[in-house]
Amino acid sequence: MAEKKISMAVVKRLPRYYRYLSELLENGIDRISSQELSRRMQVTASQIRQDFNNFGGFGQQGYGYNVEFLRTEIGKILGLDQTYHVIILGAGNLGQALANYGGFAKRGFVVSGIFDVDTEKIGKEIAGIRVLDRSGLKDFVETQKVDIAALTLPKAVAPEVAGELAQLGVRAFWNFAATDLNLPSGVVVENVHLAESLMRLSYNIVNRLPCE
Amino acid sequence: MAEKKISMAVVKRLPRYYRYLSELLENGIDRISSQELSRRMQVTASQIRQDFNNFGGFGQQGYGYNVEFLRTEIGKILGLDQTYHVIILGAGNLGQALANYGGFAKRGFVVSGIFDVDTEKIGKEIAGIRVLDRSGLKDFVETQKVDIAALTLPKAVAPEVAGELAQLGVRAFWNFAATDLNLPSGVVVENVHLAESLMRLSYNIVNRLPCE
DNA sequence: TAGATTGTTAATCGATTAACAATC
DNA sequence: TAGATTGTTAATCGATTAACAATC
Numbered sequence: 001m002a003e004k005k006i007s008m009a010v011v012k013r014l015p016r017y018y019r020y021l022s023e024l025l026e027n028g029i030d031r032i033s034s035q036e037l038s039r040r041m042q043v044t045a046s047q048i049r050q051d052f053n054n055f056g057g058f059g060q061q062g063y064g065y066n067v068e069f070l071r072t073e074i075g076k077i078l079g080l081d082q083t084y085h086v087i088i089l090g091a092g093n094l095g096q097a098l099a100n101y102g103g104f105a106k107r108g109f110v111v112s113g114i115f116d117v118d119t120e121k122i123g124k125e126i127a128g129i130r131v132l133d134r135s136g137l138k139d140f141v142e143t144q145k146v147d148i149a150a151l152t153l154p155k156a157v158a159p160e161v162a163g164e165l166a167q168l169g170v171r172a173f174w175n176f177a178a179t180d181l182n183l184p185s186g187v188v189v190e191n192v193h194l195a196e197s198l199m200r201l202s203y204n205i206v207n208r209l210p211c212e
Numbered sequence: 213m214a215e216k217k218i219s220m221a222v223v224k225r226l227p228r229y230y231r232y233l234s235e236l237l238e239n240g241i242d243r244i245s246s247q248e249l250s251r252r253m254q255v256t257a258s259q260i261r262q263d264f265n266n267f268g269g270f271g272q273q274g275y276g277y278n279v280e281f282l283r284t285e286i287g288k289i290l291g292l293d294q295t296y297h298v299i300i301l302g303a304g305n306l307g308q309a310l311a312n313y314g315g316f317a318k319r320g321f322v323v324s325g326i327f328d329v330d331t332e333k334i335g336k337e338i339a340g341i342r343v344l345d346r347s348g349l350k351d352f353v354e355t356q357k358v359d360i361a362a363l364t365l366p367k368a369v370a371p372e373v374a375g376e377l378a379q380l381g382v383r384a385f386w387n388f389a390a391t392d393l394n395l396p397s398g399v400v401v402e403n404v405h406l407a408e409s410l411m412r413l414s415y416n417i418v419n420r421l422p423c424e
Numbered sequence: 425t426a427g428a429t430t431g432t433t434a435a436t437c438g439a440t441t442a443a444c445a446a447t448c
Numbered sequence: 449t450a451g452a453t454t455g456t457t458a459a460t461c462g463a464t465t466a467a468c469a470a471t472c
Contacts, residue, residue: 007463014415044464050465109410174409190412190413256440261454275448
């Protein structure tokens, strides 16, 4: 299906729309105009309408948008109507934090395995899941469905482990290691580089604060 | 000092340059051309030169860039030549992960306090730092220097706690809570919305994979 | 119907890329 | 000097905003 190409700028904004729509729904608000959403989200109403129209008409002239419908549609676009099996590579603090965070399961991201090489950690349970030896990774991936691999391991080993997993058929990576993964095309990578985030913060401390 | 305004697009790329330059240096490479860096980083040489030139001439015609010099200069621009005192609000898994991550201290971000309301956690030590009762927060901020507050607490309380801290003079927030903070202008916020990151990943799984 | 608000086109703005003169 | 590569201007591309006709 050759749909019109959605720009990355739009895609990056969708999750935030989804969050705001979810909050509106929780607050019992069932309809909203682009103008009112604009006010709450601090983006232009024009942009909101342009963004939504990339996917066809979700609104109704003279009325606005139905919050529940819009939320569901954006959820579908984001692929939140599906279940994803996630394995976590690295049972350190960050890996544990991800495993324990309940919010993901709610959105259909189910952690089905946690792997490490540290014998101290192997066998322990995190969020009800036993930590497995990374030597059993190949076996696991070949027998279980794995949609996403979250990489919370040292940057020295991340590219290698990711490469192996890609070879075994894993098509999506949530990368927390401070390195770029160079994987075959067709494999998607979402990077979370905390060190870079912190540097942007310090940039703004140094360069923004004195002025405005 | 009214320097030319640097666009956010450029600022977002600086930490990645910094990372690549650090790696080059580790590998003993002391000089690099925009073309070679382009090849490694998968961005255009033109963009690299434009980016660096926002801050004045770092290179030399016919030679390229001196890696160590360039890295130091970008480090200064990013404010990495300073020390920042960080407090962590919320001693959950994510807060612990941040406190334990050694990489930050290396870059001048020193965790000086961790706060929680859970009596189970208060008094415990994380990464050598005792977890304090959040009721003592005001006192702490008034007597110690606090440059950055990392918010790893539930979204329901994050805006309120951030508001208090801003009132007490904290000017920078590293926000991991799944909510937007509406703070007075002059206060800088860097958001790390893991749920949104994961949604972008699932979007790409659903919408990118079948195509290319 | 009249009022409101979308969907969509056109105008503007900003960011990226290309090209080349300056210069090491 | 000749070759290489930056710094910088000009051209292109894409994203955002403004405006308004369509329509509920």
